[in-house]
Amino acid sequence: MEILIVKSGGFCFGVKRAVDKALEISQRYNNQKIYTIGHIIHNNDIVKKLKEKNIEPVDIKDINRIKDSVVILRSHGVEKHIIETLTENNNIIIDAICPFVKKIHNIVKKLVKEKYFIIIVGDNNHPEVKAIYSFTEPKSSLIISSPKSKELKEFLKMNKKKIGVVAQTTQDYKNFSSICNKLLKLKSEIRIFNTICDATSKRQKETLNVAKKVDIMIVIGGKHSANTTRLKELSLKHLDDVFHIENKNELQKEWFKNKKIAGITAGASTPQFVIDDVVQAIKMF
Amino acid sequence: MEILIVKSGGFCFGVKRAVDKALEISQRYNNQKIYTIGHIIHNNDIVKKLKEKNIEPVDIKDINRIKDSVVILRSHGVEKHIIETLTENNNIIIDAICPFVKKIHNIVKKLVKEKYFIIIVGDNNHPEVKAIYSFTEPKSSLIISSPKSKELKEFLKMNKKKIGVVAQTTQDYKNFSSICNKLLKLKSEIRIFNTICDATSKRQKETLNVAKKVDIMIVIGGKHSANTTRLKELSLKHLDDVFHIENKNELQKEWFKNKKIAGITAGASTPQFVIDDVVQAIKMF
Numbered sequence: 001m002e003i004l005i006v007k008s009g010g011f012c013f014g015v016k017r018a019v020d021k022a023l024e025i026s027q028r029y030n031n032q033k034i035y036t037i038g039h040i041i042h043n044n045d046i047v048k049k050l051k052e053k054n055i056e057p058v059d060i061k062d063i064n065r066i067k068d069s070v071v072i073l074r075s076h077g078v079e080k081h082i083i084e085t086l087t088e089n090n091n092i093i094i095d096a097i098c099p100f101v102k103k104i105h106n107i108v109k110k111l112v113k114e115k116y117f118i119i120i121v122g123d124n125n126h127p128e129v130k131a132i133y134s135f136t137e138p139k140s141s142l143i144i145s146s147p148k149s150k151e152l153k154e155f156l157k158m159n160k161k162k163i164g165v166v167a168q169t170t171q172d173y174k175n176f177s178s179i180c181n182k183l184l185k186l187k188s189e190i191r192i193f194n195t196i197c198d199a200t201s202k203r204q205k206e207t208l209n210v211a212k213k214v215d216i217m218i219v220i221g222g223k224h225s226a227n228t229t230r231l232k233e234l235s236l237k238h239l240d241d242v243f244h245i246e247n248k249n250e251l252q253k254e255w256f257k258n259k260k261i262a263g264i265t266a267g268a269s270t271p272q273f274v275i276d277d278v279v280q281a282i283k284m285f
Numbered sequence: 286m287e288i289l290i291v292k293s294g295g296f297c298f299g300v301k302r303a304v305d306k307a308l309e310i311s312q313r314y315n316n317q318k319i320y321t322i323g324h325i326i327h328n329n330d331i332v333k334k335l336k337e338k339n340i341e342p343v344d345i346k347d348i349n350r351i352k353d354s355v356v357i358l359r360s361h362g363v364e365k366h367i368i369e370t371l372t373e374n375n376n377i378i379i380d381a382i383c384p385f386v387k388k389i390h391n392i393v394k395k396l397v398k399e400k401y402f403i404i405i406v407g408d409n410n411h412p413e414v415k416a417i418y419s420f421t422e423p424k425s426s427l428i429i430s431s432p433k434s435k436e437l438k439e440f441l442k443m444n445k446k447k448i449g450v451v452a453q454t455t456q457d458y459k460n461f462s463s464i465c466n467k468l469l470k471l472k473s474e475i476r477i478f479n480t481i482c483d484a485t486s487k488r489q490k491e492t493l494n495v496a497k498k499v500d501i502m503i504v505i506g507g508k509h510s511a512n513t514t515r516l517k518e519l520s521l522k523h524l525d526d527v528f529h530i531e532n533k534n535e536l537q538k539e540w541f542k543n544k545k546i547a548g549i550t551a552g553a554s555t556p557q558f559v560i561d562d563v564v565q566a567i568k569m570f
Contacts, residue, residue, distance in 0.1 A: 177469050184462050184479055191476045194469055 002261045003279060004214055006206045009231075009266035010275050012199040014098025014169075015041050018075035019050075019271075021096040026053045029070055036072045037063070037082060038127060040096070041269040042222035045247055066091060076169075077101045077131030101128060104166050104195045108135045111164035116191060119144055119155070119183070121176050122168030126226055129168050147178035156182065162189050169197035170227040170268070172204075199268065200227060207231050207265040211238040214263035216255060219244045220278055221267025228267030235265070247274050248281040256285050287546040288564060289499055291491045294516075294551035295560050297484040299383025299454075300326050303360035304335075304556070306381040311338045314355055321357045322348070322367060323412060325381070326554040327507035330532055351376055361454075362386045362416030386413060389451050389480045393420045396449035401476060404429055404440070404468070406461050407453030411511055414453050432463035441467065447474050454482035455512040455553070457489075484553065485512060492516050492550040496523040499548035501540060504529045505563055506552025513552030520550070532559050533566040541570050 011019070018040055026034055035058045039047050047057060058066055063082055067089040075098040086093055097105075111118050118141040122129035129143055144152050163183060167176045173196055183190050211217050217235040221228025223246060235242040243255060256262065262282055266275050296304070303325055311319055320343045324332050332342060343351055348367055352374040360383040371378055382390075396403050403426040407414035414428055429437050448468060452461045458481055468475050496502050502520040506513025508531060520527040528540060541547065547567055551560050 173470070177466060180469055181462060181466065184465055184477060185458070187479055187483070189476065189478050191474065192469060193474050194472055198472070 001256060001282060001285060003282060004210045004261060004263045005279065006203065006210050006265035008199065008203045008206050010270045010272055012197065012268040014075045014100060015268055017098065018096040019046060021094065022050060022055050022072050023053065025070065025072065025094050026055055034070045034072060035066055036074055037078050038074060040072065040074045042225040043269040043271060044222065045274050046271050070094060072096050075101065076128035077105065079131050079134035081134065100169055100197050104132050105135050107166055107193050108132055112136055116162045116164035117141065117160040119163060119165045121165065121171055121179050123226055126168060132166065144179055146175065147182055152179065152182060156186065160188060163191065165190065165192045167195045169195060170200045171196050172230065173201060204230065204234055208234050208238070210263040210265065211235040214239065214261045215259040216241040217263040217265065218278060219265055220275060221270045222246060225267045225269055231265050231267060248277040251278065251281050253285050256282065286541060286567060286570060288567060289495045289546060289548045290564065291488065291495050291550035293484065293488045293491050294549070295555045295557055297482065297553040299360045299385060300553055302383065303381035304331060306379065307335060307340050307357050308338065310355065310357065310379050311340055319355045319357060320351055321359055322363050323359060325357060325359045327510040328554040328556060329507065330559050331556050355379060357381050360386065361413035362390065364416050364419035366419065385454055385482050389417050390420050392451055392478050393417055397421055401447045401449035402426065402445040404448060404450045406450065406456055406464050408511055411453060417451065429464055431460065432467055437464065437467060441471065445473060448476065450475065450477045452480045454480060455485045456481050457515065458486060489515065489519055493519050495548040495550065496520040499524065499546040500544040501526040502548040502550065503563060504550055505560060506555045507531060510552045510554055516550050516552060533562040536563065536566050538570050541567065
């Protein structure tokens with residue numbers, strides 16, 4: 001079985017940085033209990049590994065329980081009110097937010113100050129988007145997921161004079177530019193920040209290229225990870241045999257029957273060792 | 286012969302305002318010699334009418350001759366260095382620049398102050414664009430006429446961090462949005478001001494609608510007027526018999542042979558009396 005691996009698959013810069021930071025902090029505090037707000041990344045294997053080091057995720061609803069502790073802010077950001085609660089409760093806050101996400105927070109804060117209406121192009125329920133949104137004024141901001149969304153249609157009638165636009169780092173460029181295009185028709189000032197992360201588009205492009213050349217595609221990443229799901233969707237444009245798994249244990253030998261070339265890609269939260277394990281397992285089939 | 290007239294054809298708000306202002310000033314100064322920088326609008330009939338009132342256009346190369354006089358700044362704006370020369374030469378300057386064009390000057394001045402690289406979407410040789418350009422820093426601004434232009438290709442490689450975009454008021458929206466789309470791909474801040482004038486798009490839309498329904502289309506306006514030429518191009522999408530004239534004297538009876546419905550549209554600089562004359566003449570055929 002020939003295997004083609006998407007080189008830009010797996011941990012992006014921000015995720016690698018956050019995990020490294022968590023491990024470094026754990027060591028600095030002699031493996032005492034350390035908390036992360038939600039899962040530090042969307043990957044169960046890494047979450048398990050971190051638990052072994054006494055680094056434990058806390059659900060947002062339980063945030064008030066965390067007092068006088070060390071808390072790590074995850075790579076995709078944390079909502080403003082959570083940071084405030086953590087601060088009030090005398091925690092030591094370690095900021096492991098991806099610098100590219102942090103840049104969006106700073107842009108949004110500046111736009112709020114300068115009285116722009118803010119459009120966040122992204123998925124309503126994604127923690128990165130929720131965190132960005134938390135730095136805006138709710139009456140002067142909107143999350144738009146698609147150029148066809150009702151929210152956008154309603155917004156276009158509102159005739160806002162100054163509009164600032166940012167994007168979730170993992171947004172699809174075409175979706176982003178279609179939404180910007182609709183806004184351009186307004187006789188308003190549209191201040192656009194293309195904050196889509198290169199890592200994502202690079203990974204998506206390379207995934208498409210590999211998908212063209214293979215008989216079967218394995219997409220590795222958390223089942224709830226938006227950027228991994230997107231890799232699956234893109235692969236399906238070129239072939240039907242696309243399987244989304246979290247790790248080698250989900251692989252099924254019969255998928256590979258009569259296949260000659262397998263492609264492997266992985267979402268931003270997939271650690272290298274998980275990818276390596278999958279490659280090894282396929283080689284054994 | 287049935288005649289369909291494009292209602293939004295002819296003088297736009299800014300042009301009507303400039304001509305009215307010129308006539309008002311002429312009266313205030315008891316018909317003494319008054320100058321306009323170049324032709325106040327692109328219409329020979331109006332220029333002739335103004336000459337009768339002692340309102341005379343001055344070529345830019347002769348600008349130094351004008352001293353201690355009353356000078357009217359035309360609707361589509363005047364280059365910065367010309368205003369400076371006029372001021373130095375002790376002239377009384379009457380500003381008849383269209384408020385929508387003036388707004389672009391103000392946007393551009395603000396963007397220069399805030400250190401944006403400025404893109405003017407428009408035609409290099411149009412006086413409105415030349416005037417806008419004169420308020421920018423030459424090393425930090427560019428006039429882009431088409432999404433396929435060499436200048437745009439070169440610019441995209443320059444990797445500027447803060448880019449401001451304005452449009453010539455008479456720009457075609459599709460051309461403007463195509464250029465903005467190319468810019469959006471950059472990882473930069475793109476601050477877009479859609480300064481295209483509604484009068485233009487309304488006139489273009491209505492012209493297309495009328496062109497669909499007629500056998501012959503008469504487009505009235507200065508032969509050098511970009512917005513009139515655009516009306517001709519749009520009409521040609523729906524029929525072949527499209528004639529661009531400046532006034533009724535250019536009409537030819539044989540054009541209307543075997544035609545049942547004639548459409549009439551007119552550029553932003555065409556006065557109402559010229560349109561009325563053409564309609565009357567066609568009715569007589």
